[in-house]
Amino acid sequence: MFIEKVRDCFLTQHIEEITRIRGDSTGNTLDLLFSNEESIVGDIKLESPLGKSDHACIYFHCDIQEMEDKSKKQVYMYEKADYLLMKQRLMMEWIQYLSLEPDIESKWNKFKGKFQAVIDECVPKKIIRGLRVSRKRTNEKLPINRKLWAKVKKKQRLWERLKIMKTKFNERACTREMYLETEKEYRSLNNQVRWETRNILKRKEQEIAKNVKANPKVF
Template sequence: MVGVYYRPPNQDIEVDETFYQQLEKLSQSLPLVLVGDFNFPDICWRYNTAEREQSRRFLERVEDNFITQLVSEPTRESTLLDLLLVNREGLVGDVKVQGCLGQSDHEIIEFSILAEARQGASRTATLDFQKADFGLLRSMVASVPWETVLKAKGAQEGWSYFKEELSKAQEKAIPRSHKTSRQGRRRVWLNRELWLDLREKRKVYNLWKRGFVTSIYKAFVDAIIFN
């Protein structure tokens, strides 16, 4: 299971406890990858120590459930707020902290999930126009006394009647075919244009991090705003 979590800085202890209960249930039953802004700036992950009681409680529950935290560098200015938690060794790899999204002041955490994902198959029904009987369709549509029927109806009622009659004719004249498809590796929303924009934003950001140059910084800001 992959999850995203946000914990407000002033979250009540009771809410924390509810989260810990759910964390325990999930970590005992499923491979778990949990990423998010937990807002525990006082935790030192190198030595697993903390100043505040709520932070120490969080560390205890993480250790009790054999969960590992994999981010090792700051994610907001000089503090490490955004965490990557896993309950099994070898579940993720290639963890990187770099760049930011939009106008956020938090760094992006990038990582690879090493386990194979299950691809769900979807079965959809579509109209098979190659096998349609258009003669029957025209005949059924022509047999309806449209002018007489629609004359006494308003726009909305007339549209509903037209759609219903057309659907009836369609069901009789156009057969359906069922197709099974599997989701590919690239998400539908991630088209080539967006992918190129994201790559350009990352390249400009890396140049800016190596040395502050005004023109590069402006290009990075433009990439954030317009992409």
């Protein structure tokens, strides 16, 4: 059913590598990336998971542009509507007014047309420009020292090696012990990185709380 819906919508799935590795499992591609145009997605990179997650982080470039709708459109100013006049216009014999219509759909269309005409008469309009549909935000990065950054890079290299070892293990090209040893090394380093980044984040939060009165817009 899921695959049929993807095909019906003419979507392209871009992830072809294993995105989840855990224990003796064969590895799975559980994290997917779809687009309605194949050419707009590129530079896909799978990097080591964050924290305790066993799902890879997916980085990719999407070739889209920030758009701004500059078109003009009319909107009703209901706060300035003449509701008394509207009430008077709608006080009519609706049964008699709609009785000549042959079916429900015709009656509805006639009612809707009349109601819309009353709105156009009693509610003033104004012209507005379209609003910006997307905005860019910049987030302050955590102050990571060189030692921790080196561990992050080593973690990524271990993740790449773990994927290779998983493929070899599935193909019976390496022993289970060799694969589990690589996984153990990766998990150990991942826990170190997670613990150190949490401490940095905690210190950053404490600094913000300490200086919030002097700099209330820090975040």
